[in-house]
Amino acid sequence: xxxxxDSARANFERFAxxxxxxxxxxxxxxxLGALWQAASHAGGGQTxxxxxxxxxxxxxxxRGREELATTKALVxxxxxxxxxxxxxxxxxxxxxxxxLAATIESNVVSQPGGGRVVYSEEITLVGPTGAEAHFxxxxxxxxxxxxxxxxxxxxxxxxxxxxxxxxxxxxxRLIVDTGTCAGPLHLQDLERLAARMxxxxxxxLAWLRLASFRLLFAGLFDPPVGGGPLRSxxxxxxxxxxxxxxxxxxxxxxxxxxxxxxxxxxVGTSDGGLRLxxxxxxxxxxxxxxxxxxxxxxxxALLSIELASGSDEYxxxxxxxxxxxxxxxxxxxxxxxxxxxxxxxxxxxxLGPRGRDPLFARCLEYxxxxxALQPASIDPR
Amino acid sequence: MExxxxxxxxxxxxxxxxxxEERIPEPATMVIFGASGDLARRxxxxxxxxxxxxxxxxxRFAVLGxxxxxxxxxxxxxxxxxxxxxxxxxxxxxxxxxxxxARNLFYQQGAYDxxxxxxxxxxxxxxxxxTLGLPGNRVFYLxxxxxxxxxxxxxxxxADLAPKPAPGKPFARVIIEKPFGVDLETARxxxxxxxxxxxxxxxxxxxxxxxKETVQNLLVFRFANGIFEPLWNNHFVDHVQITGxxxxxxxxxxxxxxxxxxxxxxxxxxxxxxxxxxAMEPPVAFEADEVRDEKLKVLKALRHIPESEFEHQVVRAQxxxxxxxxxxVPGYRAEPAVNPQSTTETYxxxxxxxxxxxxxxxxxxxxxxxxxxxxxxxxxxxxxxAPHLLFGQKKGQAIRPNVLSIRIQPDEGIALNFxxxxxxxxxxxxxxxxxxxxxxxFGFEPPEAYERxxxxxxxxxxxxxxxxxxxxxxxxxxxxxxxxxxAETAAGKTTLPxxxxxxxxxxxxxxxxxxxxxxxxLP
Numbered sequence: 001x002x003x004x005x006d007s008a009r010a011n012f013e014r015f016a017x018x019x020x021x022x023x024x025x026x027x028x029x030x031x032l033g034a035l036w037q038a039a040s041h042a043g044g045g046q047t048x049x050x051x052x053x054x055x056x057x058x059x060x061x062x063r064g065r066e067e068l069a070t071t072k073a074l075v076x077x078x079x080x081x082x083x084x085x086x087x088x089x090x091x092x093x094x095x096x097x098x099x100l101a102a103t104i105e106s107n108v109v110s111q112p113g114g115g116r117v118v119y120s121e122e123i124t125l126v127g128p129t130g131a132e133a134h135f136x137x138x139x140x141x142x143x144x145x146x147x148x149x150x151x152x153x154x155x156x157x158x159x160x161x162x163x164x165x166x167x168x169x170x171x172x173r174l175i176v177d178t179g180t181c182a183g184p185l186h187l188q189d190l191e192r193l194a195a196r197m198x199x200x201x202x203x204x205l206a207w208l209r210l211a212s213f214r215l216l217f218a219g220l221f222d223p224p225v226g227g228g229p230l231r232s233x234x235x236x237x238x239x240x241x242x243x244x245x246x247x248x249x250x251x252x253x254x255x256x257x258x259x260x261x262x263x264x265x266x267v268g269t270s271d272g273g274l275r276l277x278x279x280x281x282x283x284x285x286x287x288x289x290x291x292x293x294x295x296x297x298x299x300x301a302l303l304s305i306e307l308a309s310g311s312d313e314y315x316x317x318x319x320x321x322x323x324x325x326x327x328x329x330x331x332x333x334x335x336x337x338x339x340x341x342x343x344x345x346x347x348x349x350x351l352g353p354r355g356r357d358p359l360f361a362r363c364l365e366y367x368x369x370x371x372a373l374q375p376a377s378i379d380p381r
Numbered sequence: 382m383e384x385x386x387x388x389x390x391x392x393x394x395x396x397x398x399x400x401x402e403e404r405i406p407e408p409a410t411m412v413i414f415g416a417s418g419d420l421a422r423r424x425x426x427x428x429x430x431x432x433x434x435x436x437x438x439x440x441r442f443a444v445l446g447x448x449x450x451x452x453x454x455x456x457x458x459x460x461x462x463x464x465x466x467x468x469x470x471x472x473x474x475x476x477x478x479x480x481x482x483a484r485n486l487f488y489q490q491g492a493y494d495x496x497x498x499x500x501x502x503x504x505x506x507x508x509x510x511x512t513l514g515l516p517g518n519r520v521f522y523l524x525x526x527x528x529x530x531x532x533x534x535x536x537x538x539x540a541d542l543a544p545k546p547a548p549g550k551p552f553a554r555v556i557i558e559k560p561f562g563v564d565l566e567t568a569r570x571x572x573x574x575x576x577x578x579x580x581x582x583x584x585x586x587x588x589x590x591x592x593k594e595t596v597q598n599l600l601v602f603r604f605a606n607g608i609f610e611p612l613w614n615n616h617f618v619d620h621v622q623i624t625g626x627x628x629x630x631x632x633x634x635x636x637x638x639x640x641x642x643x644x645x646x647x648x649x650x651x652x653x654x655x656x657x658x659x660a661m662e663p664p665v666a667f668e669a670d671e672v673r674d675e676k677l678k679v680l681k682a683l684r685h686i687p688e689s690e691f692e693h694q695v696v697r698a699q700x701x702x703x704x705x706x707x708x709x710v711p712g713y714r715a716e717p718a719v720n721p722q723s724t725t726e727t728y729x730x731x732x733x734x735x736x737x738x739x740x741x742x743x744x745x746x747x748x749x750x751x752x753x754x755x756x757x758x759x760x761x762x763x764x765x766x767a768p769h770l771l772f773g774q775k776k777g778q779a780i781r782p783n784v785l786s787i788r789i790q791p792d793e794g795i796a797l798n799f800x801x802x803x804x805x806x807x808x809x810x811x812x813x814x815x816x817x818x819x820x821x822x823f824g825f826e827p828p829e830a831y832e833r834x835x836x837x838x839x840x841x842x843x844x845x846x847x848x849x850x851x852x853x854x855x856x857x858x859x860x861x862x863x864x865x866x867x868a869e870t871a872a873g874k875t876t877l878p879x880x881x882x883x884x885x886x887x888x889x890x891x892x893x894x895x896x897x898x899x900x901x902x903l904p
Contacts, residue, residue: 212436215405218396219440222408223516223551227392258395323477326440331514336440337478359398 028142032104032121054120056351057149058084059139059167061132061158063091071154072105072122077344079107079120082351085144086122089135091158093128100127100134132159136166148172150351154205156186164196172200175350178246179206179299187246191368194361203355204364205346206247209300211354212339213324214254216316217305220328229309230259231280236288237306239317244301245274246367248290251305252276253367254359261286266373276370296321298340406839408441409518409552410506414533415525416446416457416488420558422464424589425524426486428831433482434471435828437836443485443509447502449492457488470829485513493525494532499540506542517551519543520838524558531574538578545580556585556838559650560641561847564863565856572849585838586847590651590758592830592837595793596658597845599760600672602787602795604663609785612764614739619782620897621659621745622761624904625652626753628705630727630882635718642725644697647749649859651758653680654847655789656745659760660735669843673851680854684734685861693896694733695862696878696889697726700752703882710752710882724875727751730890732897744897748890752882757904758789772800772810781812784902793827794818 060075062068068090075086095101107120125131125138143149150173153163168174174197176190194202221227236255240248256263261278269275274290295303297318304317315327324338341349349355411429413421432438446457462483465474489505491498510517521537523530534555537543543553557575562568575584590596603610612618625647631638638646657676664671686694701712714721728750735745764783772780784798796816803809837845869875878887885901894900 214396215400215436216440218394218400219405219408221394221396222439222441223394223518224514225394227395230395231392255396258398328514331441332512334440334481336481337475339436 028102028104028123032106032123054083054085054144054147056082056084057139057143057147058086058152058351059089059149059171060086060152061089061091061135061155061162061167063155063158065090065092065094067155068092068124068126072124074343074347075120075122076107077342078347078351081344081348083120084351085142085147086120087139087142088122088124089132089139089162090124090126091129091132092126095126095128100125100131100138102126132162132166135162136170139167140170143170150175150355152347152350154180156180163193168196171197173203173351173355174200175203175205175347175355177205178250179209179244179301187249187364187371188368191364194364198361201356201358202361202364203350203357204360205343205350206300207250207357207360207363208346208349208354209298209341210247210250210254210302211349212341213300213302213305213316214251216324216326216336216338217307217314220314220316220326225314225328225330229307229312229314230255231282232284233259233280233286233307233309234284235306235308236286237291237304238289239291239293239295239303239306241295241297241301241303242292244297245290245292247301249367249370250363251302252288252290253363253370255307256288256370257359257362257366263370263373266370276373299343404836404840405437405439406836407518408439408515409520409839410443410445410509410515411520411522411835411839412445412447412502412506413522413524414447414493414529415523417448417450417452417460418524420524421446422460423468424829424831425522425835426461427465427469428829428835430465430469430474430479430482431471431829432832432836434469434475434478437832438839441513441515443487443513443515445502445506445509446486446488447491448488449490451490452488454487458483458486461486470832493529494536496536496539499536499542503540503542518553519551520554520556520835522556522558527558527560527563530557530561531571534575534578543579543583546582552583552841554583554585554838554841555579556587556835556846558587560645561586561650561852562856563640563645565853565860568852568856572853576849581849582843584846584849585834585843586849586852587834588650588654588847589830589834590789591654591658591845591847592832592834593789593793594827594833595787595789595795596655597833598793598795599658599787600667610663613762615741615743617764618740618743619763619765620743620899622763622902623652623656623659623745623747623759624761624902625655625747625749625758626755626885626904627751628753628756630700630710630713630752631716631719633717635716638727639719639723639725642697643727643729643749643751644859644862648729648731648747649855650847652747652749653683653855653858654851655758655760656747657851659762659787660737660740660745662739667844669846670848672844673848677848677851677854679735679737680851680858682736682740683854683858684736685858686731686733686865688865691865692876693893694731695865696728696730696887696893697866697876698728698750698878698880698887698889699723699725700727700750700882701879703752703884705752705754705883712879712882713751724870724877726877728753728880728886728890730886730893732893746894746899746901748886748901750880750886753885754883755904756791759904760787760789761785761902761904762787763899763902772808780810786902786904788904792818 060071062071071088103124105122123142149170151167151171152175154177178190221230238248238251256278260281264277264279267275272292276288278286280286293303295318297303298321304315307314312329317325319325319335321340322338323335325333325335327333413425429444462479487509489502491502523533525533543555546552562571603613657679660679661675664675699713703710713719713727714723730748733745762785766782780800786796788794794817796814798812798814800810801813803811834845878889880887
């Protein structure tokens with residue numbers, strides 16, 4: 001074995017142990033190649049074809065070791081469904097040397113039937129506060145060429161300049177989570193961000209978590225019911241678990257946007273909720289209530305959507321974390337399964353076609369307008 | 382101007398906007414004729430369950446099984462549960478979800494040609510629809526013996542269960558399993574009978590090969606990527622091989638296969654459909670009729686094999702005893718329900734030409750057989766060699782032409798073989814493969830073909846179904862071969878070589894390609 005080979009082996013072992021190194025983009029690429037080669041020759045020298053697949057460059061900023069560990073676990077869970085090159089950017093003042101350091105890891109996943117594997121790569125860059133100024137250049141250098149880049153912006157407390165100055169220019173899809181917003185005020189910040197991103201899509205994990213509920217509710221108005229009761233709706237109640245106000249507002253916005261309701265005013269209610277008044281396109285009026293309630297719930301935080309049209313009621317209500325009850329006048333009530341999606345499932349959906357839902361942008365804008373009606377005396381936080 | 386009052390039920394559902402990606406059809410009832418048969422248990426109900434599991438069916442959806450076998454709803458549900466336990470893509474079956482799904486499964490006994498049974502069916506359907514708040518949308522799945530297709534459709538018409546499409550009215554669609562006729566005459570006759578009752582837009586002739594992800598990807602691959610289509614013609618393509626091989630024998634269906642043979646069972650439908658997708662011109666839109674128009678042109682452009690060329694372009698054979706996966710298997714003539722002197726082909730290899738500007742002079746080699754070593758369906762596009770060979774002229778060192786192989790089953794995906802210089806000082810060239818596999822690149826196995834096709838029918842999308850004129854065009858080409866074989870038999874000149882089970886077919890098939898300086902690819 002030559003000296004170069006020894007050195008390469010030592011580097012490989014160092015990388016394999018996850019030890020930090022001084023950041024050298026060329027070396028990162030070489031060592032990722034070595035990991036790929038090692039995986040291909042795994043199993044006693046038996047050569048097995050290993051796909052080195054990447055459908056996305058996925059950039060994920062995090063703060064501190066704890067958040068980084070959560071992020072890594074999320075990437076590990078995403079990898080089997082969507083191969084990505086994950087570039088994790090961690091700001092950590094306790095990191096030690098004060099310099100930017102990198103580690104690499106790989107995910108090799110056996111496929112059903114044996115033999116087939118997916119190979120995803122994770123590059124973690126860690127640096128102290130202020131290092132965010134260097135992250136943009138590092139991301140640009142480490143992107144797999146020709147592969148789209150998505151940024152998963154989960155922590156609203158990260159320095160916003162990292163996103164707006166460094167990452168947005170290279171981001172083809174921005175993924176956020178309004179479910180973790182500190183409050184509806186962030187909806188307007190997010191709407192401004194979405195405007196900067198256009199025509200590139202913004203995907204919202206909270207919006208995607210609402211998909212099952214929206215589907216079930218929409219299904220109530222399939223034939224033979226049709227859209228008639230929606231046009232003449234007089235009352236809407238959206239119940240959410242504490243902290244789920246943003247999700248509830250998005251549901252009201254979804255219905256308001258599609259049904260052409262004109263928001264008039266909003267009033268705080270004694271139970272800590274909201275009452276929103278609307279004009280309908282046919283000249284009628286409608287009251288909508290956003291009501292904090294108790295009950296078992298998944299991360300969507302949504303408990304029920306109840307719509308009244310004349311004396312008829314159309315309701316989707318959560319009976320348990322994984323069950324919902326459908327109620328409409330023409331058929332007996334029916335309990336159906338409600339999927340509780342993991343964060344990884346939702347992230348995978350955000351990277352797929354559902355992550356470029358143009359309706360979300362419209363509903364986000366509408367929800368921002370709803371919040372702008374809010375009396376200043378009410379602090380949602 | 383007089384105002385027209387639109388009943389609220391006729392208003393579209395505005396909440397469906399933005400849920401397009403979900404492709405969820407309107408509430409409906411699916412009636413399965415032949416519900417006590419194998420297809421319902423192994424494929425149809427597992428597909429419907431998996432669609433439900435994936436939230437691709439509406440919450441209001443019912444299945445009414447119809448069959449000659451007497452059983453009640455609960456027995457039907459139990460049988461279908463066992464089918465889902467064994468065959469559903471989404472396993473294990475989720476108990477609460479199954480409970481909700483099974484509540485809307487029903488069964489009705491009856492004969493396919495009994496008008497009274499269809500009146501009872503109508504009453505039952507209306508009762509189910511009333512109880513479950515269903516709008517009267519209906520899909521009738523004919524999972525019956527082919528002899529029942531016409532009687533069932535006639536009975537549907539007599540009972541007014543399948544009215545022609547009209548705006549604002551519930552839909553009635555009919556899915557017809559293969560085989561659609563056994564030759565050109567019977568296919569034409571069946572088309573006539575079906576069209577007496579149904580509009581062509583209501584008819585969904587199913588060929589489950591078209592529901593496979595790679596078959597659909599073939600269109601994307603060709604027409605959504607700029608680099609392949611310019612090569613997809615006789616300037617660059619040397620020849621095309623399409624293989625549909627099975628390891629299984631007749632599997633207890635000897636009676637059926639004796640009448641069908643490989644030509645009817647595989648070539649007339651699956652392989653010619655795959656061929657037409659591989660060879661067609663770009664459609665003006667990805668719409669059902671536009672795609673099917675282009676497929677039809679290919680089928681009509683298939684050159685009929687002249688009598689003088691039969692022995693050079695058609696090989697049929699029958700499997701003899703041999704070994705599959707380390708297990709001794711009997712020859713075809715020793716299979717149950719098979720005539721010991723049978724002349725039915727279990728293997729067929731064809732060399733055919735498409736008379737079009739694009740494909741002039743390019744042979745398409747098709748082969749299909751039972752008891753071959755491997756179950757595989759693939760299209761392999763063999764490109765011409767580079768016009769001037771700079772490398773590989775040393776003795777024993779040949780450069781293989783590029784091959785693009787499109788694997789339809791199993792391991793759906795696409796691979797491109799090309800020559801690459803081996804590392805080192807010498808100019809050694811080795812073939813390497815660049816592979817795309819659905820399972821690896823997208824991290825999940827594609828849905829079952831039946832799931833896709835059932836969903837498409839519920840959505841009213843006929844793109845992946847075969848139109849009546851396509852069926853007739855393919856039978857028109859295939860029936861000439863059958864006529865030739867019939868004449869051979871009548872003259873006592875049947876040539877039917879045997880091949881050992883577990884081999885890749887008879888030597889005659891190898892010789893057919895060798896005569897052109899080519900060889901079958903090992904898939």
